[in-house]
Amino acid sequence: MKAIYLEAINKPFTLIEKEKPSAGxxxxxxxxxAAALNHRDVWIQYGRYFTKDYPAILGSDCAGIVTEVGEGVDKMWLGKEVIVDPSSDWGDNLRAQGKEFKVLGMPEDGAFAEYVKVQAANLHEKPEHLTFEEAAALPLGGVTAYRAMFTKCGLQAGDKVLVTGAGGGVALFAIQFAAAVGAEVWVTSGSDEKIGLALDLGATDxxxxxSEGWGKALKEKAGGFDVIIDGAAGEGFVQLVKLAKPGGRIGMYGGTTGMIGQLNPAEIFWKQLAIHGSTMGTAQDFAEMVRLVDEKGIKPVVDIVFPLEKTEEAMRYMEAGKQFGKIVVRID
Known part of the structure; x- marks a missing residue:
């Protein structure tokens, strides 16, 4: 089979021939x-991920057709169109992943290949309204947004929610999920164009x-937020604390802009804010996320599709950060 190979740190992704896996x-x-890219893939390429097990076939997010099942697996899966939950071995503590937690695509061979072997428990039927490309865009970004927003922050219909960094995969899922359940959604972005596109997905404004004084200006327009979903941290996080309503919940799933600036503790304890760290999700989070997508007819935003052999080019496109939505590679 064809697969995309990463030989070592700082090496380019290359196309190779590899033996097809067999189901145990x-x-x-x-x-x-189809398989979707995540920033995790670039971090691994540069040696910035906590797991370092090279060489590797990366790729965490995928959708496809079950062609083989092993002993003890219901044969009803054969021929099914599926989405794969890329996470496994979460552990017994539903509040946080355990030491054995891992994600498809390192150390185990991932989805940037014509075939991938997974635990049958990680299979989910693909919602019929999704193409393979759309379904492949869903797993890690979708479950990360779902857990941060619902499991951790308890978002409900009627809540006012702020999603930062509209344009990234997780942020777009957060916008779509919140709008689908009847929340009032606002966004931030460094691009006026991306803000406009977010409005098409259900955002209010x-x-x-x-822009100078953006936090104060947003407070004047929106009046504060029940839930804030953030993947940036950095100096801007100080403004998010100010924007949170009393009793507000902030869900953090990343820190792309670095260390948080100086916070006034009184703004946290006096307003009785809850700040939740969150990453990826449990098997239950994933199943509930797929159910929400199916029931509400949500279609993931796909920015661009590359052929498998151009995965290296796709990584550089993602690294440039110009996308609105997920970047997908198609396997023909």
């Missing part, structure tokens, strides 16, 4: 129709965080 007990083999 409790496992299934999926013919990958937004503000450019590059």
């Amino acid at each position: 007990p409790g496992e299934a083999v999926v013919q990958v129709k 937004g503000i450019n965080y590059k």
Whole structure:
């Protein structure tokens, strides 16, 4: 089979021929129709991820067709169009992942290949309204947004929610999920164009965080937020604390702009804010996320689709940060 190979740190992704995997007990083999990129893949390429097990076939997010099942797996899965939950071994503590937690694509061979072997327990039927490309865009970004917003922050219909960094995969899922359940959604972005596109997904309004005094201006327009979903941290996080209503919840799933600036503790304890760290999700989070997408007819935003052999080019496109939505590779 064809697969995308990462030989070592700082090496380019290359196309190779590799033996097709076989399903063992409790496992299934999926013919990958589409796989989506995550920033995790670039971090691994540069040696910035906590797992370092090279060489590797990366790729966490995928959708395809089950072609083989191992001993103990219901044969009803054969021929099914599926989405794969890329996470496994979360552990017994539902509040946080354990030491054995891992994600498809390192150390185990991932989805940037014509076939991938996974635990059958990680298979979910693909919602019929999704193409393979749209379904492949869903797993890590979707479950990260779902857990931060619902499991951790307890978002409900009627809440006013702020999603920062509209344009990234997780942020777009957060916008779509919140709008789908009847929340009032506002966004921030460094691009007025991306704010406009977020309005098409159900956002009420937004503000450019590059504008002077953006936090104060947003407070005047929106009046504060019940839930804030953030993947940036950095100096802007100080403004998020100010924007949170009393009793507000802030869900953090990343820190792309670095260390948080100086916070006034009184703004946290006097307003009785809850700040939740969150990353990826449990098997239950994933199942509930897929159910929400299916029931509400949510369609993930796909920015661009590359052929498998151009995965290296796709990584550089993602690194440039110009996308609105997910970047997908298609396996023909």
